[in-house]
Amino acid sequence: MDEALRVGVVGAGPWAHRVHAPGLHAHPGTRLTAVWARRSDAAKSLAGEHGAEVADSFEELLDSVDAVAFAVPPSVQAELAPRAARAGKHLVLEKPLAADRAGAEEIVEAVTGSGVAALMMLTRRFAPEVQDWLAGLRELGGVQGGTGRWLAGGLLAGDYAASAWRQEDDGALIDAGPHAIDLLDAALGAIEEVHFAHRGDDGLWQLVFGHEGGATSTLTLSLRMPVQPSLVDFAVYGEHGCVPLAGRRTAAHECYARLLDDLLSMASGERADHPCDVHRGLHLQRVLADVLNAR
Structure with missing residues (x-):
């Protein structure tokens, strides 16, 4: 890609501080553009560490980015990720994909219908x-x-x-x-x-x-x-x-950099599929549901 991919982070908890924000800031192919979280003070703290803007709403964040990295609970991701995909934004998704199978299926439908790139944060698979x-x-x-x-x-x-x-x-x-x-x-x-x-x-x-x-x-x-x-x-x-x-167990930030490499390849059209895409997330969601039903 000729220009850095503008990425917004949704969420400002420990994983956003430790991996998402510094990883996006450090990668040569991405630019951490904006942060939005339901706790505005946490969003300001995270954005300030990396020179990003603070979005006042999720819609404002979508208007300023090419991709969204989620660092939120499963139920929140299930609510917001389909909206981001339908707005044409590439996605970095946390696991599990959603709080239940129906939520995961909606994310997959939105990603498939919009044709955006989407990868799951199955960190060790990128090691x-x-x-x-x-x-x-x-x-x-x-x-x-x-x-x-x-x-x-x-x-x-x-x-x-x-x-x-x-x-x-x-x-x-x-x-x-x-x-x-x-x-x-x-x-x-x-x-x-x-x-x-x-x-x-x-x-x-x-x-x-x-x-x-x-x-x-x-x-x-x-x-x-x-x-x-x-x-x-x-x-x-x-x-x-x-x-x-x-x-050796590769550090999370190194795995994240490799994930971003693959996301950029998918976003540019150089790569069409990936073993850790949203369909993988849906399969894992089904297994989780089967475990809970079998308990």
Whole structure:
């Protein structure tokens, strides 16, 4: 693209401060143009750090940008993202796509109908070590199953201890679940069935999935586990043994820069599709719904 893509950030919470705003400001192909949040003081603080304008309304933000990066709860994203897509704005979308399947379907319909580029913030999928792992599994073949653990204490203290939607009973599943489910799904084939789903009183989830082609996987998930550092690991096994997801864990800001590279390619027409587009978000939303129904 000849000029930097003008991007507005919606939301001014921890993730907007830590990743979205600095990432957009630093990337040579994007320009952080405006910030809008329902708390005007938070929007002013975030915009001031990066030389952006503060929009007085969502409509004003849409009028000043080419793309919108969302850093808001799922229900808010489901309300605003279709409006942005129908206004012709490219999208960076948080996971999960919406609060329910109907909301996710509306976003997909708006994106598809408008032809804008839209990518999900499935951060680890943009990490080179994850992409190499997935590529190696496709070449390996003979995969029969896999396992994942995502155990962290993010809801006990720190930035997200006051996040209302994350503190709900299913908050860990809705927040970290899409990341973990996405990795197992990408490694083993599309999840077609939830064989077992249990959430303990302490917020510990135990899940068993059935995948396209017959593979099975297990996932243990909690954001209320007092472990330091967080325990996040994945492995796939089969006729060739066990293949863990190894190597360094690429920092979120580096993954975000790679996401923006791909968004720019899609926005310019150089790339038509992407494994982390809105259709991926809808698939993950369906799996989340199946987990909640199976619990």
